[in-house]
Amino acid sequence: MIGAGPAYTDRPGATGASYLLRLGDASVLLDLGHGSFARLAATIDPATLGAVVISHLHPDHFIDLVALRHYLRWEQPRRRVRVIGPAGLDDRLDALHDEPGFSAAALDIEPLTEGTFTVATFEIQAARVTHTASSFGFRVSEATPDGASAARPGLIYSGDCGRAEDLDVLAHPGDTLLSEVSFGPGPVVPDAGHLDGPAVGALATRVGAGRVLLTHLQMGFDREATVDSVRARFDGPVELVDPGYATTIPG
Numbered sequence: 001m002i003g004a005g006p007a008y009t010d011r012p013g014a015t016g017a018s019y020l021l022r023l024g025d026a027s028v029l030l031d032l033g034h035g036s037f038a039r040l041a042a043t044i045d046p047a048t049l050g051a052v053v054i055s056h057l058h059p060d061h062f063i064d065l066v067a068l069r070h071y072l073r074w075e076q077p078r079r080r081v082r083v084i085g086p087a088g089l090d091d092r093l094d095a096l097h098d099e100p101g102f103s104a105a106a107l108d109i110e111p112l113t114e115g116t117f118t119v120a121t122f123e124i125q126a127a128r129v130t131h132t133a134s135s136f137g138f139r140v141s142e143a144t145p146d147g148a149s150a151a152r153p154g155l156i157y158s159g160d161c162g163r164a165e166d167l168d169v170l171a172h173p174g175d176t177l178l179s180e181v182s183f184g185p186g187p188v189v190p191d192a193g194h195l196d197g198p199a200v201g202a203l204a205t206r207v208g209a210g211r212v213l214l215t216h217l218q219m220g221f222d223r224e225a226t227v228d229s230v231r232a233r234f235d236g237p238v239e240l241v242d243p244g245y246a247t248t249i250p251g
Contacts (some may be wrong), residue, residue, distance in 0.1 A: 002029070002043065003036035003246040004215040007060040008181055011098060013109075013243055015039065016060040017216060019157065019178065021140055021249075026050050026120035027210040028057050030138060030157050035062040037067035039243055046071055047079040050120035053086030054112070056135035057157030065107065072106035073156035083109045084117070086134040112136060127170050130163035131193045137161055139170040153210065162193035162214070164203040168228060176249050181214040184221025185229035197226050201233025210250055211237035 005014030016033015020043060027044060027051045042045055046068055053064045065083065072079055083103075084088070093103040103109055114136075116125045123143040126136045141154030156171050158179040172179070181201045183189065186196030198213075204212045212230055217223065223240050230238045239245075 001241050002039050002214070002245050003031075003033050003241050004241055004245075005033070005035075005060070005243075006216050006218045009219045011219065015243060016064065017055075018064070019215075020044065021122065021155065023121050023142060026122065028119045028122050028124070028140070029051060031055055031061040031159070032064040032068060032138070034063045036243075037064040037071070040064075040068075041071065041112065045073055047076040048080065049081050050122070051082040051084055053119070053124060053138065054083065054089060055137070055157070056132050057086055057089060057243040058132065058160065061160070062089065062092075065089075065103070066096065069093070069103060069106045080106055080108055082119070083107045084119075085109065086111050086136070087111045088134075125170055127166065129159060129161040129166040131160045135159055135161070137167050137170055139172075139175070155249050156207075156209070158195070160193065161195055162188075164195055164199045167203060171207035171209065174210040174250065175207070176211055176213060177204050177207075177209040178213045178215060178241075179203070180216035181230070182216050182218050182228040183224055184217060195228030198233055201230040201238075204230070204234040204236065209234070209236060212239070213247075214238065 002018035003015035015035030017031040018036035019030040028050050090103045090109040125139040129137045131134050137159050138157045139154050154175045182194035183196040188196050209213045
């Protein structure tokens with residue numbers, strides 16, 4: 001867990017969303033929110049990433065691509081990193097600096113659409129979720145030449161999601177569910193486009209998740225009460241994770 005924080009928080013070290021998956025020598029990063037580049041660079045050489053996959057265009061999920069771009073441009077000028085994100089990501093990064101071509105100087109940005117694609121030894125399935133006009137959740141698993149990736153344990157990442165049922169299409173029994181739980185034990189403010197513990201617990205039970213990792217908890221919500229609200233709907237393992245947490249899939 002590189003960063004597990006929401007858009008704002010009073011918890012020291014709770015930087016923006018960012019989750020690193022590694023399999024052998026291959027790596028892929030899901031999101032790169034504000035403040036998370038430093039922990040990423042302390043964990044792995046960012047220039048070796050197979051790709052960064054961005055769930056949606058809110059700064060707490062993508063803005064440290066600016067730091068990644070600068071690192072590649074000035075520290076690793078012969079290296080580039082593949083970035084897969086919703087349409088318009090490159091324009092937002094360029095506009096931030098009022099510099100056309102800013103992102104293209106070091107990042108190979110590709111549009112993200114629904115469907116399945118590969119990054120090194122990873123197979124990633126993307127599905128639209130309710131949040132912004134172009135938000136995605138993901139299932140990440142080990143790519144296999146026989147097409148049996150769906151049968152292997154995977155990781156479901158919710159991104160920011162306002163309707164838990166949107167993730168049903170991604171999940172397979174036994175998968176680890178890494179889910180936002182912005183509104184703690186609930187309820188969710190109407191039209192906020194986020195989840196609470198009861199919704200996550202019901203989702204985990206419905207899809208037969210192997211375990212639940214909770215992230216993106218907003219300030220003001222009690223951690224223990226949040227975990228308990230998930231456990232009330234799901235009888236498997238539940239943890240609220242923080243930056244620096246590490247685990248294996250399956251674990």
